[in-house]
Amino acid sequence: MRWGSLRTQLTILSFAVTLVAILAVLFYVTPQLQSSLRDQKMKALTETALVFTPQITRLVRSNGSDDEINNLVSSISDRTNARVTLLAVGDGTEGLQLSIFSDSYTDNRITDLRFEVADVAARTGRTALGEEPSREGELGQVAVPIRDAGTVSRVAVFSAPLADVRGNVALIRRQILTAGALGLLLALVVGFVVSRRIARRVRVLERGADQVASGDFTAVFPAGKDDELGQLAAALDDMQRQLAQLESARRRFIATASHELRTPIFSIGGFLELMEDEELDDETRRQFVATVREQVERLGKLATDLLDLSRLEAGSLELRREETDLGKLTRAVSAEFAPALDKHDSKLELRLGGDRIDAVCDPERVAQVLRILIDNALTHTPAGTAVVVSAARDNGSVRLAVSDDGPGISDAAAQRVFEPFFTSDDAQGSGLGLAIARELAERMDGSLEIDPGRGRTTFALELPA
Numbered sequence: 106m107r108w109g110s111l112r113t114q115l116t117i118l119s120f121a122v123t124l125v126a127i128l129a130v131l132f133y134v135t136p137q138l139q140s141s142l143r144d145q146k147m148k149a150l151t152e153t154a155l156v157f158t159p160q161i162t163r164l165v166r167s168n169g170s171d172d173e174i175n176n177l178v179s180s181i182s183d184r185t186n187a188r189v190t191l192l193a194v195g196d197g198t199e200g201l202q203l204s205i206f207s208d209s210y211t212d213n214r215i216t217d218l219r220f221e222v223a224d225v226a227a228r229t230g231r232t233a234l235g236e237e238p239s240r241e242g243e244l245g246q247v248a249v250p251i252r253d254a255g256t257v258s259r260v261a262v263f264s265a266p267l268a269d270v271r272g273n274v275a276l277i278r279r280q281i282l283t284a285g286a287l288g289l290l291l292a293l294v295v296g297f298v299v300s301r302r303i304a305r306r307v308r309v310l311e312r313g314a315d316q317v318a319s320g321d322f323t324a325v326f327p328a329g330k331d332d333e334l335g336q337l338a339a340a341l342d343d344m345q346r347q348l349a350q351l352e353s354a355r356r357r358f359i360a361t362a363s364h365e366l367r368t369p370i371f372s373i374g375g376f377l378e379l380m381e382d383e384e385l386d387d388e389t390r391r392q393f394v395a396t397v398r399e400q401v402e403r404l405g406k407l408a409t410d411l412l413d414l415s416r417l418e419a420g421s422l423e424l425r426r427e428e429t430d431l432g433k434l435t436r437a438v439s440a441e442f443a444p445a446l447d448k449h450d451s452k453l454e455l456r457l458g459g460d461r462i463d464a465v466c467d468p469e470r471v472a473q474v475l476r477i478l479i480d481n482a483l484t485h486t487p488a489g490t491a492v493v494v495s496a497a498r499d500n501g502s503v504r505l506a507v508s509d510d511g512p513g514i515s516d517a518a519a520q521r522v523f524e525p526f527f528t529s530d531d532a533q534g535s536g537l538g539l540a541i542a543r544e545l546a547e548r549m550d551g552s553l554e555i556d557p558g559r560g561r562t563t564f565a566l567e568l569p570a
C-alpha cells in the first residue's frame with residue numbers, strides 16, 4: 106500500500122469525511138440536543154407548577170389545616186410526578202427566612218435541598234426557575250410565590266430530576282458512537298473498494314499509454330462508464346489513432362522519397378555503364394550525357410524540394426516580412442517563363458487589378474509559390490494551353506491566381522494534389538510542388554486553394570494584406 110497512491114488517498118478521504126461528520130454530530134449536535142431537552146423539561150415543569158399552585162393558594166387562603174395541606178401537596182406530587190415542596194416565608198433577623206412547611210417527600214432526607222429558587226421567588230414575587238444538585242443527581246426547580254393578603258407568605262417549589270435528560274443524551278451519544286464506528290468501517294471498506302476500482306481503470310489507461318509511447322498502436326482504452334475516466338480513455342484512443350496516422354504518413358513519405366531518389370540514380374548508373382563502352386559514336390554519347398544531365402537536374406531539384414518541405418514542416422524556415430508590390434512581383438515571375446511558354450506554344454495573360462498591390466510578405470516565397478503554379482499550368486496541360494495570372498486586392502486580403510484552360514483535374518485527384526508525392530499524370534514530376542506551395546501559404550498566414558473546374562483549373566493564393 107503506497108501512501109501517495111490514488112487508492113490510499115481516496116480511502117483516507119472517505120474515512121476522514123465520515124470521521125468529521127461523526128465528530129460534528131458528537132460535539133455540536135448532542136450538546137444542543139441536551140440543552141434543548143433540558144429547556145423542554147423545565148418548560149413542562151413550569152406549566153405544571155402554574156396549573157397546580159392555585160389549588161394550594163386557595164387552601165392556604167382559606168386557612169386549611171396542616172393535614173389538608175400535606176394531603177394536597179402529596180396528591181399533586183402523585184399526579185404530576187414532581188416533588189412538591191411548600192415553604193413558609195417569614196421575617197427573620199437577616200431579611201426573609203424560608204422554612205419547609207410541607208414536602209411530598211416523606212422520608213427523612215427532607216432537608217437535603219436548599220431551595221435557592223424559593224428565595225428568589227419570595228424576594229421578587231415572581232415565578233423563578235433554577236437547578237440544584239441532589240443525591241439523585243441534578244434537579245430542575247420551579248418556585249411559584251403564593252400571596253396571602255398582599256404579601257408572599259408561601260412558596261411552592263416543583264422539583265423534577267434532570268438526570269434522565271443527561272442519561273438520554275448519553276445513551277444517544279453512545280448510539281452515535283456505535284453507529285459511527287460502523288460508519289467508519291463502512292467508509293473504509295467502500296472507500297477501498299471504489300478507489301481500487303478507479304485505480305485499476307487508471308492503471309489500464311496508463312499501461313495503454315505506455316504501449317502507445319513505445320510505438321505500438323494496438324493499445325485498447327476501455328471507455329467503460331461515461332465519466333471523466335471514460336472521457337480520458339476516449340481522448341487517449343483518439344490520440345492513438347492520430348499518432349498511428351502520423352506514423353503511417355511518415356513511413357509512406359520515407360518510402361516514397363527513397364523510391365523517388367533511387368529511380369534517377371539507377372538510371373544515371375545505367376547510362377554511365379553504357380558510356381564506358383569505347384565503341385560508342387559521338388552522337389549517341391552526347392545523347393546519353395544529355396539524359397544523365399537531365400536526371401542529375403531532376404535529382405537536384407528533388408533534393409532541394411525535400412529539404413524545403415522538411416524545413417517547412419519542422420517550422421525552421423525563416424520567413425521575411427516586408428512591404429512588397431505584388432503586381433511587380435507577378436510581372437517579374439511571369440517574365441521568367443517566356444522561354445517555357447515559347448516551347449509550350451502557350452500565351453500567358455497578366456490581369457493586375459490596380460497599379461500597386463501592396464502586401465507585407467516574404468517576396469521570395471511568394472515568387473516560389475507562383476513559379477510552382479505557373480510551372481504546373483504548363484507541365485500538366487497540352488501544348489497551346491492559355492494561362493491567366495491575376496493579382497487583385499480582395500477586401501482585407503490579396504489574391505494571386507493562376508488558371509489555365511487545360512483539361513482540368515478530376516474531383517478525386519483535386520482532393521489529393523496537395524499531398525506530398527502525389528502525381529496524377531506521367532509528367533515526371535516529383536509531386537512535391539503543391540505540397541510545398543501550400544505549406545508556404547500557411548506559413549505566411551494565407552491559404553492555397555484549388556478550383557478544379559472542367560476545362561479550367563484555377564489555383565488561388567490568398568495572403569493577408
Ligand SMILES: Nc1ncnc2c1ncn2[C@@H]1O[C@H](COP(=O)(O)OP(=O)(O)O)[C@@H](O)[C@H]1O
Nearest residue numbers: 481482485522528529530534535536537538539
Ligand atoms: N494546372 C494543372 N492542371 C492539371 N493538373 C494539375 C495542375 N496542377 C497540378 N496538377 C496535378 O497535381 C499534381 C501535383 O502537382 P505538383 O505537386 O506540382 O507535383 P508535380 O508537378 O511534380 O507532379 C500533378 O501531378 C498534376 O497531376
Ligand SMILES: [Mg+2]
Nearest residue numbers: 481534538539
Ligand atoms: Mg509541379
